[in-house]
Amino acid sequence: MKEHLEKQLETSKEFIENLPWENEDFYADYLAQTYYFVCHSTRLLGRSLSYFHVNDKDDLYKRFKDHISDEDNHEKIALSDLKKLGREIDSYKKYAITSAFYESQYFKIEQSKGTALLGYILYLEAIAIHCFPNVVGRLFETYGRQKSQFLKVHVEEDPSHVDKALEEIAKLSEPEQKEIWDNFFQTADLYHLVLRQVQENAQLFAEKHAA
Numbered sequence: 001m002k003e004h005l006e007k008q009l010e011t012s013k014e015f016i017e018n019l020p021w022e023n024e025d026f027y028a029d030y031l032a033q034t035y036y037f038v039c040h041s042t043r044l045l046g047r048s049l050s051y052f053h054v055n056d057k058d059d060l061y062k063r064f065k066d067h068i069s070d071e072d073n074h075e076k077i078a079l080s081d082l083k084k085l086g087r088e089i090d091s092y093k094k095y096a097i098t099s100a101f102y103e104s105q106y107f108k109i110e111q112s113k114g115t116a117l118l119g120y121i122l123y124l125e126a127i128a129i130h131c132f133p134n135v136v137g138r139l140f141e142t143y144g145r146q147k148s149q150f151l152k153v154h155v156e157e158d159p160s161h162v163d164k165a166l167e168e169i170a171k172l173s174e175p176e177q178k179e180i181w182d183n184f185f186q187t188a189d190l191y192h193l194v195l196r197q198v199q200e201n202a203q204l205f206a207e208k209h210a211a
């Protein structure tokens with residue numbers, strides 16, 4: 001599975017780096033949509049945790065529990081970057097695709113008894129480390145470090161997290177692994193669609209104002 005993961009990350013990296021990060025309307029809406037789905041990260045982890053029973057999924061329990069502390073308040077960093085750009089979250093609509101992105105996780109958690117969420121987490125952790133470092137450099141140059149804290153914090157995450165997640169996945173049953181990988185690739189596709197929608201809206205806005 002590692003080669004599929006690497007191939008997906010390569011595709012995502014190319015896609016992400018080709019987005020117009022220097023366009024402030026694009027970047028601000030990216031932060032707004034990110035805020036909307038990151039608000040659910042700790043809640044999703046909490047929902048999964050309740051399924052991991054003592055002496056059964058102890059490793060996953062510990063991982064998800066620690067991750068809740070790591071993730072706590074991360075949505076506030078995205079919100080703060082947005083504010084520093086002089087924008088208010090209330091003026092940003094949450095796209096249907098953004099809702100679909102995180103709402104589907106609640107369903108998958110119920111269906112898989114918590115484990116499938118690992119695919120969602122793994123994708124988001126892996127792209128931060130592998131796909132966003134060059135983008136962060138561009139954001140620093142365009143907006144300054146203070147307005148790029150959300151991505152800065154995430155690209156600096158420990159790369160060993162991804163390897164550890166892979167080890168934990170390998171210990172699970174075949175059907176559980178399949179659920180996780182299905183979710184990993186679904187998350188990748190939906191994440192691309194969220195970003196595509198943000199890009200389209202920034203383009204429409206620019207065309208309207210140029211006319």
Ligand SMILES: [Fe+2]
Nearest residue numbers: 070071074154
């Ligand atoms: Fe985070």
